[in-house]
Amino acid sequence: MKSLGANSDAVLGRASARRLRFDNWTAATALIAAMAAVPTVAVVTMAFMPTDNIWPHLASTVLPLYVRTTLGLMLGVGLGTFVIGMGTAWLVTMCRFPGRQIFEWALLLPMAIPAYVVAYVYTDLLEFAGPVQGLLRSQFGWTTKAEYWFPEIRSLGGAIAVMTLAFYPYVYLLSRAAFLEQSVCVLEVSRTLGRGPWRSFFLVALPLARPAIVIGLSLVLMETLNDFGTVDYFAVATFTAGILDVWLNMNNTSGAAQLASVLLVFVLALIYFERRGRRAQRYHHTSARYRALPGYPLQGRSAALATAACLLPVVLGFLVPAGVLLNYALTHYAATLETDIVRLTLNSLGLSLLAAMITVAVGAFLAYGVRLKGKPALTAAARFASLGYAVPGAVLAIGVIIPTAWLENTVDGFMRATFGVSTGLLLSGTVAAVTMGYVVRFLALSFGTVEASLAKVTASMDGAARTLGSGPAATLRRVHLPLMRGSILTAAILVFVDCMKELPMTVILRPFNFHTLATFVHEYASDELLAESSLAALTIVASGILPVIILSRTITQSRPGHGRSSNGKAKP
Amino acid sequence: MNMRPCSKYFGKLGQLGTVCTVFALFLTVTPPVSAAEINLYSYRQPFLLKPLLTAFTKETGIKVNVVYAKKGMLERLKAEGINSPADAVLTVDIGRLSDLVTAGLVQPVKSPVLETNIPPQYRHPMGLWFGLTTRARIVAAHKTRVKPGEIGSYEDLAAPRFKGRVCSRSGKHAYNISLVASIIVAKGEKAAQAWAAAVKGNLARKPQGNDRAQARAIKEGVCDVALLNTYYMGKMATNEKKPQQKEWAKAIRVVFPNQGNRGTHVNLSGVAVTKSAKHRAEAVRLLEFLSGPFAQKIYAEQNFEYPVKAGTPLHPMVASWGRFTADTVSLAEVARYRTLASKIMDRVSFDH
Numbered sequence: 023m024k025s026l027g028a029n030s031d032a033v034l035g036r037a038s039a040r041r042l043r044f045d046n047w048t049a050a051t052a053l054i055a056a057m058a059a060v061p062t063v064a065v066v067t068m069a070f071m072p073t074d075n076i077w078p079h080l081a082s083t084v085l086p087l088y089v090r091t092t093l094g095l096m097l098g099v100g101l102g103t104f105v106i107g108m109g110t111a112w113l114v115t116m117c118r119f120p121g122r123q124i125f126e127w128a129l130l131l132p133m134a135i136p137a138y139v140v141a142y143v144y145t146d147l148l149e150f151a152g153p154v155q156g157l158l159r160s161q162f163g164w165t166t167k168a169e170y171w172f173p174e175i176r177s178l179g180g181a182i183a184v185m186t187l188a189f190y191p192y193v194y195l196l197s198r199a200a201f202l203e204q205s206v207c208v209l210e211v212s213r214t215l216g217r218g219p220w221r222s223f224f225l226v227a228l229p230l231a232r233p234a235i236v237i238g239l240s241l242v243l244m245e246t247l248n249d250f251g252t253v254d255y256f257a258v259a260t261f262t263a264g265i266l267d268v269w270l271n272m273n274n275t276s277g278a279a280q281l282a283s284v285l286l287v288f289v290l291a292l293i294y295f296e297r298r299g300r301r302a303q304r305y306h307h308t309s310a311r312y313r314a315l316p317g318y319p320l321q322g323r324s325a326a327l328a329t330a331a332c333l334l335p336v337v338l339g340f341l342v343p344a345g346v347l348l349n350y351a352l353t354h355y356a357a358t359l360e361t362d363i364v365r366l367t368l369n370s371l372g373l374s375l376l377a378a379m380i381t382v383a384v385g386a387f388l389a390y391g392v393r394l395k396g397k398p399a400l401t402a403a404a405r406f407a408s409l410g411y412a413v414p415g416a417v418l419a420i421g422v423i424i425p426t427a428w429l430e431n432t433v434d435g436f437m438r439a440t441f442g443v444s445t446g447l448l449l450s451g452t453v454a455a456v457t458m459g460y461v462v463r464f465l466a467l468s469f470g471t472v473e474a475s476l477a478k479v480t481a482s483m484d485g486a487a488r489t490l491g492s493g494p495a496a497t498l499r500r501v502h503l504p505l506m507r508g509s510i511l512t513a514a515i516l517v518f519v520d521c522m523k524e525l526p527m528t529v530i531l532r533p534f535n536f537h538t539l540a541t542f543v544h545e546y547a548s549d550e551l552l553a554e555s556s557l558a559a560l561t562i563v564a565s566g567i568l569p570v571i572i573l574s575r576t577i578t579q580s581r582p583g584h585g586r587s588s589n590g591k592a593k594p
Numbered sequence: 595m596n597m598r599p600c601s602k603y604f605g606k607l608g609q610l611g612t613v614c615t616v617f618a619l620f621l622t623v624t625p626p627v628s629a630a631e632i633n634l635y636s637y638r639q640p641f642l643l644k645p646l647l648t649a650f651t652k653e654t655g656i657k658v659n660v661v662y663a664k665k666g667m668l669e670r671l672k673a674e675g676i677n678s679p680a681d682a683v684l685t686v687d688i689g690r691l692s693d694l695v696t697a698g699l700v701q702p703v704k705s706p707v708l709e710t711n712i713p714p715q716y717r718h719p720m721g722l723w724f725g726l727t728t729r730a731r732i733v734a735a736h737k738t739r740v741k742p743g744e745i746g747s748y749e750d751l752a753a754p755r756f757k758g759r760v761c762s763r764s765g766k767h768a769y770n771i772s773l774v775a776s777i778i779v780a781k782g783e784k785a786a787q788a789w790a791a792a793v794k795g796n797l798a799r800k801p802q803g804n805d806r807a808q809a810r811a812i813k814e815g816v817c818d819v820a821l822l823n824t825y826y827m828g829k830m831a832t833n834e835k836k837p838q839q840k841e842w843a844k845a846i847r848v849v850f851p852n853q854g855n856r857g858t859h860v861n862l863s864g865v866a867v868t869k870s871a872k873h874r875a876e877a878v879r880l881l882e883f884l885s886g887p888f889a890q891k892i893y894a895e896q897n898f899e900y901p902v903k904a905g906t907p908l909h910p911m912v913a914s915w916g917r918f919t920a921d922t923v924s925l926a927e928v929a930r931y932r933t934l935a936s937k938i939m940d941r942v943s944f945d946h
Contacts, residue, residue, distance in 0.1 A: 530666035534659035
């Protein structure tokens, strides 16, 4: 690209070269967005195939329940993750209290445990026959269920609690990054003008962090919508449970695709209204003055409260589930040792690493292409491509299978007819197909993260770089990539950790004799044999811990002059 | 500072290295192509199949590659079409078998061995699928809290005396859907819906968990009766790794419902050869093996199922429950009513 510009010295030639270059970016961005959107489009297309009209039956029976439950779940999980994620992020970023430095990374740990495993563990603990109620009964001499009240874990409330614990780290992560990026000057101005710490927080810090928090929340809500494992186990009738029911129990694939499409429209509407809500606002950082964050020291009761507030999500979201798994693994070590844990771990790690690299490359490319061209159609295409995250994994897997196999069979047909050779299925049922599935499913994570960080780079930087003679590619390499390094690492780790946990797509798309840690855990846990697979479940958790700590350090260091003290003191 | 670019390149090299390693890793996973192998799509958990397949490979030298999934197999087979690598599909219930037939994905097999081993009611008339084992949907009743003779049929579960005493897994589970479908065949849609509504009214708790969880609930006093598959009773009663499950099984008396009339509902696990099979001969050989005396004995001994091959000895514990009469309705007929059964469960709001 560079040589193209350099070789053409005539004014006309240079102009046409530039136009060509611009078109290349647009075309490449559009092409990649289109490819990533194919499975989602395939799902929507399935919705238009002729089928029994499932809607009258649903509308007269379970549809209102699906809608109510789903909205309740979204509201509960949204509120829960917002309060816990954003609140703890503010505490560890702005205040000083005992344990703060540990909480900085420990608050991310629940991310390493799949939500369905958290659900299994808490059911074992809290159901009627579990140890908690058993202890209560033996302490108080109760024998039957009728004698006392205990919250039912397999319920909407239970699902909200489990998902809040499993998903709040997304909000924590993005809010913390946003709070770290804020210039203290802005907050100080607010304080000087007479606002107290609470009002400054609500009127200045929170609105400034809004884009990041919204991205965190939208990731949480999309994950809530696509979840099947937890809601199925808890028998909570969400829209997604309905999609799977229509598909599998009523043999109505198109009907299921119609429900999934309605879900997509709903997500699109949410995104649209949120964007419109802050249409007129831009969130560039105008001050380059970064001082060390003030770190309000908390004492006495407020320090204890802050510690408790940070400790609780870590204990409930990580220590308890991981502890139970460890206990199972130790007591059932004979059963768990039969498994080829090394093979499973290598498969999971290899697949997740590969998928994380590709997903981040694609996400960063799309985010940059969208920024560069600023064309609404392109932006919309990229957003649509990252909608795969909101589709239930099993349904999206079918969206991957159908177009891929169609293409392969078409090529095969052509080759047979023309050359008499069969090329067969080249991608279907291979690791490549699974990787493709992961990329499509988790594109939202990388695209969203990189887009958020790019939005904070003022357009004048691009302008300056371009005026000084850098083309789009060079600007990307020399200006944006260095600025985006932190967010690219963040995106990579998010995708990696999610891939390690991924279940439905892996199950459906995988090759023969191929198992990952997650599929292995599911094989047993789905038969309520969690103990037999606890070692594999623990391995998923353990492989998530290190990346999560790296992630926390990356974010801490993202603030100039902040982070480890060895980085040098902040400028006064 | 001068080291920066250098280390950056090393970083890139490192990444490249990782990618190469990853690919190398996957190459080792891909099964080598050879004539002596077959590819199986399975709705059944591999850990249940392992002893059977190991024995098959030992006897025939044919390697069996398996991919297991509970959902999406049908769509995958449809999409892959003639190029699908799958040679045979193993299912846990009649519903999936009839789906394969409806979608035109399986081919007829004619084999004297299969026809000798499998009674006609457990195989497709044209050889499109073959049943391997049956599991009875029994009523599990608490040994003391339910008096002998208090429950004798599925219909009894709907009786007012069982108000607040019934546990169930999800009404949408394939086993329950299949049972409701069999009631539709026997008594019509209206009666089946009335039955489902009455059972729902008798539930002690919201439907949840799998069959083991129902047994546990009976032991713990949550409820007195539940529907169970015989297979789970055996698995619990002999669970050395988790002895508490033996206690669950001990609390339960096995009742074969409807012995005075249409018989106990049974579900069929089976196998079919795909239209696209590239290793048809080997696949048929696997079918014959699975219906043969050795494999049928393993099914009976290790999985506590009822083998379809006559004369195969049952597991002593299964035998101790006594002989029973199975519902003789055509299983294909039952499969046809699954969608309606599923809708009935929605109409009576069974799960919610």
